[in-house]
Amino acid sequence: MSGFLDIISWILLSLGGMFVFIGGLGALRLPDLYNRMHAASVTDTMGSVLIITGVMLQAGASLASVKLFLILLFLLITSPTASNALASAALLSDERAKANPQSTSESID
């Protein structure tokens, strides 16, 4: 049984790591702030959910799992809020998205 849980936990951890990696790649490669933020925030939330669930399976039914669950809850509430606040701050300071990522021209307005 514990071997089975171990396998599930490792699958979750690897998937979570993959999500975070893809998010990091997106944050580096995508053309403008909104695209980068989209890549980083969405995958970050998913990645942290997967990783913390994986660690919870490792910890089993213990106080550590309860604490991890609370951290998960905290991240699920704060991380999207932070992204939202960041995006609206960018919008307020007149940061524009690039209409066509392929074009190298800077101004579209």
Place this chain on the structure above:
Amino acid sequence: MIELFGIFLLSLMVITAIAIVQTRHLFAAVILTGVFSLLIATNFFLLDAADVALTEAAIGAGISTVLFLSALALTDEHERSSSANKYVALAVVAVTSLILIYATFDKPRFGDPSAPVHQHVAPWFIENTSSQIGIPNMVTAVLGSFRGYDTLGEVFVVYTAGIGVLFLFGSRRTRQNGEPTKSGLDPSEGLRHYLIPRIVGRLLIPFIILFGLYVQFHGEYGPGGGFQAGAIIAAGIILYALLEGEKQALRVLPDRILTGLMAGGALLFGVVGIFGILAGGNFLDYSVLFDNPMTGQQIGILLIEAGVGMTVTGVLLKIFHAFAAREHI
């Protein structure tokens, strides 16, 4: 495995430090400083120093970043390039690094139990904590009781730093409330018109302050204590000030209460020490505060930790308000 992770974190720290030096963009530098603090906090945690890790995470990565950002709001975002001679600086750094690296050859091996630092007073602390003070967290016992003088000194350093900042900035407000700033937004109004951060913030602030109180009063049993708790509570209230406006935060916790917290905490610490003398013991000797020496020690530690927490909260909030009340230079 854990050494590997430690080396990984240390390498990341070196990279972050180089990035901080390299960047001319001050906002990025501030964020990188926060990253650096978080990395070193993780490193402390790997070395089983949970109390130090908590302090570094709460103060270094949390509050300092906020204070740096509020300082940055008063200045430009870009560093002026200096015309100083880079080669002299490089030579000084190179020589210093070589001397430091040479000095490490004389140091004991990493984690060596027979290193001088582990043979000096540490065994005495480990032996006597449970019999003299009777609390599980040895760090709090050392910090609060055995080395109470040091902690008293630290609290007065924090207090003096707070006074220094207030002297530089003045607690007078240079900007009248309601007067629009250059950006057209009134920061004293906070983020009242943004629904999502406001609702989430309202949800979180009580829990942040509750967690601060837990860290404060659970410091005798787990990692925690006044310094960390003060920073966490101050962070909760700064979040409130950012969301509801600085004016509203000052209405909830007026300036004179903050001044009282700042001075009162340091005063409480000193008074507990003097009570020790009055009760027939030494300065900061808590054993004489109660019939049973162990209970006296525990009460003493609880009181001085409360004093530490009060001073740290007061000073951090005073500094935050001093920054927030200033007009852009």
